[in-house]
Amino acid sequence: MPFIKSASSETPTFLIEPTDMYVMHDLAVVLRCSAKNVIIIKWICENDNVDMKPRLAKIDRSVISSNLTLKFTSKNTDHVACKCKGESSDNQFIFSKKAKVARAYIKDHFAQWPLSQRTELGKTATFYCKPPKAYPDAIVSWEKDGKPIDLTDSAIIIMPTSGLHISKVKQSHKGNYTCIARNVVGQRKSNSAELIIAINGQWSEWSSFSQCSSPCGRATRERKRKCNNPRPSNGGNFCVGKSIDTEICTTPCVVDGGWSDWESWAVCSPSCVQHRSRSCNNPKPLNGRDCSGGVLEAQNCTGGYCKKDYTGVKTNNKHTVIYNQILLTCLFLIIFLAIISALALLFICYKKRYLPTVYNEGFGCTMSGYLPNMGIMKQNSESSVVTQFVNGQGVVASCRKDGQYYKALFVDTQKQPVPANQYISDSDNHTSNYSASPMKEPPSPDHYSYPMDVYEHLDSDPGYPVEFPTNVIPNYSLEELRNQLGVRASCLAVGKVGYSGGRLCLPESGISLLIPEGAVPRSLTYELYLAVSREDACKPLVGTGQTILSPIVLCGPRDLTFLKPVAVTFRHCAHEALSDWTIALQGSDNTTPTATTWKSLTTLSHDSVSSSIYCQLNDSKCSALVDQLSSGYCLVGQSNTCQQASKELCLACFAPLTRPISGSLSLRVYCIDNSTDALEHVLDVEESLGGILVQSPKKMLYCDSNQNLCLTIDNVDQDWKSMQASNYQEIPFSHVWNGSQGTLHATFAVEPANSKSPSNSISLRIHIFQASAPAEYQTIQLNAKLDQPIKPATIPIEFDMSDGSVSVFRIPSTTRCLLQQLLDPPNSNGNDWRMLARKLKFDRHLQYFATRQSPSESIFNLWEARNRDANSVRDLAQIFRNMGRTDCALLVQQEASYYSGSQ
DSSP states (O other), rough: OOOOOOOOOOOOOEEEEOOEEEEETTOOHHHHHHSSSSEEEEESSSSSSSEEEEEEEESSSSSEEEEEEEEEOOOOEEEEEEEEEETTTOOOOOOOEEEEEEEEEOOSSSBOOOOOOOETTHHHHHOOOBBOOEOOOEEEEEEEETOOOOOOOOOOOOOOSOEEEEEOOOOOOOOOEEEEESSSSSEEEOOOOOEEEBBOOOOOOOOOOOOSEEEEEEEEEEEEEOOTTOOOBTTOOOOSSSSSEEEEEEOOOOOOOOOOOOOOOOOOOSSEEEEEOSSSSOOBBBBBBBSSOSSSEEEHHHHHSSSTTTEEEEETOOOHHHHHHHHHHHHHHHHHHHHHHHHHHHHHHHHHHHHHHOOOTTTOOOSSSSOSSOOOEESSSSOEEEOOOOOOOOOEEEEEETEEEEEEEETTTTTTTOTTEEEEEESSEEEEEEEOOOOOOOOOOOOOOOOSEEEGGGSSOOOOOOOOOOOOOGGGHHHHHHHHOOGGGGGGEEEEEEOOOOOETTTTTTTTEOOOOOOTTTTEEEEEEEEEEEOGGGSSOOOOEEEEEEEEEEEEEEEEEEEEEEEEEEEEEEHHHHEEEEEEEEEEOSOOOOOEEEEEEETTTTTTTOOEEEEEEEEEEEEEEEOOOOOOEEEEEEOOOOOOOOOOOOEEEEEESSSSSOOOEEEEEEEEEHHHHHHHHHHHHHHHHTEEEEEEEEEEEEEEEOEEEEEEEEOTTEEEEEESSSSSSEOOOOHHHSSTTTTOOEEEEEEEEEEOOSEEEEEEEEEEEEEEEEEEEEEEEEEETSSOOOOOOOGGGOOOOOOOSSSSHHHHHHHHHHHHHHSSSTTTTTTHHHHHHHHHHHHGGHHHHHHHHHHHHHHHHHHHOOOOOOHHHHHHHHHHHHHTTTHHHHHHHHHHHHHHEEE
């Protein structure tokens, strides 16, 4: 009941008016109002969703007070406005100002929290922070290492956007920074962000030069310096320049002469004397003393019956004169024959220089004449005639393929050409008709069995190059091999290969095995298999600092020897492979490798001249040329001394295809090696789990800095909340670096904030970065409608798993035969096989090709294994033009025209 006061003529006036207040944690608040010269006070509120309990009290005769207790009855009500109404005895009304009562809150999660970062001394650093939603708005402050930040430091500024900016970083700024948001409800602290001060390395002084590497002659000496003044730390840059300086030093060699052994005694002369000689060549004198003693030695050769002084020969003896004449005649004959032999040798060398010789029996190519510039006439897609004019005469060339000779007449392209179906016979000079059989298309293989019988007769050889993708192999015939290798059907290819060669490939894994023509003997057929193992137990056991950089490639049968090197090609994830890494190609002799059966086959940049293995590493692809198959291959690497190598990671996030019944949502972020097979493995695993790729895979560099991989989740929609205690996770460095876990991932789980009315949409963001380089990070964004299936993301071109090949061998053996004869002989311009290797970036170890019977053949085999796209032949022709080899470019351009016309 309102308090009734006697009438008064005084003017009513408010003594206390209600003020704005905040409701916290659904508690009640009390508004106060007091007036004089009134008989009643009433409360007027604008919202009905409040529980109001007014209470009047008389202070004295002229003053009345009223307290209003408010409590929100609905969670949908955020605020209410109330005011007092006073009435005097003479019906005068007064109204107080409105007081706003609002629900105060502060969310738990920051819209954006600061991220760790690395910077250099004197540079700037900025931490960004967006406080959580709050009412009233939260005030942002910062802490460093748990203490309020020193705002007296002129280099530190809190930006209007709540971020923290450090203009000139000093060593004292190093530490952990925390963003704090507070209002009337309380305060929230973000995760700490570390400011890392990177120290760039500086060189020490040069050491003195060492002794010459050889005591005499042309040698080298070196001096060294170290990157330790200071050493690079916290991700700082390594010193720029070389750590070793080498110069040439020459010291004259002083060698005293030494006698060789005595030669056998000569025939006894008519004067009963025989001689023997020796030479001063063991060693030859060089800037030193000659041998002391005589060159000749004589003795009596009749057992003492001829009593003559055999230390010299009497010239007045008739028989002695005749003997001397015979000796002189023989000496002149020997000199004459030596001159004739030298001229013959010079003639042969001259012919070899201008007439290319046969380097490869596998092709059986023979050619007479030199082909500097060629004109080419294309008869059809299967055969062609190459024309060449040399001194007005035609030149005949022949190439053997599959045991049969095909001949073409090289004529002057400006004169009447010989028809394409004519050739010059070996027996006479008239032309005869012929037709070259076009290459047959390989029939579809109808049966492949486990390779129990490796060697079969020639009738099993298909007689043409064949390619075996996995999709043409009947599953029922591979059951035993799959069980033994422990691989899935999509991870295995099997095929029979004969003299003509072939190629086995696993397109989804980016792995292939190329067998060139002539690698298999003519009378045999090899049944081969190619597979990829995804079992962690098959991977090699790596030491501290080492990492697995490639898939585990299985092939066989093991110990199978070929007449020519075969090429095993697969992907790797090393970044800047040849500059920062020491990489070894490892092999295993077990059909199913285990962690302890691997051994190093060759180490890149440490190849020996006698090595039978060549490993080519460029970009993201590795090709190994081997004469004998091991059961398994993989790459293992570690950082070079004083270097921090980096490997490429593939980051892929998966979510359930449809919303689970529980309402919660689990996101799996895979951190795997950046290779097609590793991604294909994860896609297979997620397919079995019902997961879908939410965004295209991201590529990220992971440095050998012993720093963990960090993952944070933020910008979570307000209708969702994290189910974990922290929105921050770390994966240990060793787990990521060694590459031994094929499905390494972190999981984030979120659930609806209101379980009674869950939202049908979700939006969040995941940051992934390495602790040593927080400024270099990748972000995965999820925006999805959960009332319908999530749309899968597409795989970008850099992860394209299609093989893209259009033929087993891009250059037919007949064309390659001519190219080998043009490129194998060295020439004065240097544009031979050596320049081709440099242009193709195959010049890491030229000694390997130099020791082959045909260097260019090995280069072409390596090129065939690594270049499978449709434009590769055209690109090769352009390389020949850049080399100044128009003759080779015309031959290759003919094949490029064929492929472009067949597409």
